[in-house]
Amino acid sequence: MVVEHDASPKFQEFAHPERLVSTDWLQEHLGTPGLVVVESDEDVLLYETGHIAGAVKIDWHLDLNDPVQRDYVDGEAFAALMSRSGVTRDSTIVVYGDKNNWWAAYALWVFSLFGHEDVRLLDGGRAAWEAEGREYTTQAPSPEPTDYPVVERDDTVIRAYKDDVLAHLGRPLIDVRSPEEYSGQRTTAPAYPEEGALRAGHIPSAQNVPWGKAAADDGRFRGRAELDAIYRDGAGLADGDSVVAYCRIGERSSHTWFVLHHLMGFEDVRNYDGSWTEWGSAVRVPIVQGTEPGAVPAR
């Protein structure tokens, strides 16, 4: 059962307008059968301080990452997570979160690995909801467990591994980290913890487009014309390009993946979640330092 789409004019200029909902739309549709609202934040306690009524919390560390192997949870763990969150295979999921929906986009990308059909983002996330003075509650819902099927994760379409990136060299790469990380001055985002990369710099030929450029000051996505100016004019992407985006651990780049694929309509976009913490520590992979993209080495 698909909950009706948000027909806001702003979204219609995007390639997949059905992937976004506005704060007005969400407020009106809270409690609609078939709709599950998910909060996914960087700060693991933010949900507890207050969240949208009825929203369930899904945490990237605790729920989406495998606790042992550096990977996402498997089909069984995902099914169990969906079941306890009250999600059925045909639920409409709306995800929102802090920091311009950074982690919400990451959750949406992981849901997409499992082929969950109808998953959307709340444009502007927590910041937009709060700026409009909308209500939060501290009451956590207790959803009825569902019978979510065990679905194998499909890593072949929207996820790239290191070897895929090596094979991709020569085609567009977007490095969504800060300019300091891109040039090699540092290996972590300014003010972020060291997550371990032995070498600094970027993958040869990658264009640097920090992920946050896709969001306006109010936390909402920029319009189509502005996105075109950033990614087509600025980073040189063109129709038909196959693109790989990466950051440090794959979270910021899932935001850019959402923008390139769902908002701008690039068909073949993959997120390299190994990202710099893998590439920057891998043996004998090419690295370029400095502010220029650099050339792809001959193979």
Place this chain on the structure above:
Amino acid sequence: MTAVADTAAGAGDLPASLAEIRDEFLALEVRDRLQLLLEFSNELPALPAEYEGHPDLLERVEECQSPVFIFVEVVDGVVAMHATAPREAPTTRGFASILAQGLTGLTAQQVLRDVPDDYPQTIGLVEAVSPLRVRGMTALLGRAKRQIAEKTAQAGTAGAPGASGA
């Protein structure tokens, strides 16, 4: 350390303030530990008025995911830790509040000798908030201890005799 005699009972043991906090967390189910962390977060006191207008006195903890600033005082060998972090970073506020409550009132010597660097890993938060996030608290503690060591060195002697523990 110096030859200054330490008369506090239980030298070498985790100070009672921090042991209590640890036991409180460990007594709870993993899910409920987040609620307790939120309580700590809400209890983080405002900065003393004299530091409000002095951002230069505060040290930013770069390892934390959200802007958090700390300032540690050592007066007559007794520690007072202050911290500030934004409302929208409740986890970081909670970490800072645990340390501010646990360290304030201890002697500098107690903190440097009896508070292990891995205290944050021992209070049951690794399972509740993830190992990566707890690293931010470890960094907070590390910086607090470094400030205390520096200030103690400046003052000449550590753990002034007669200074009371918590």
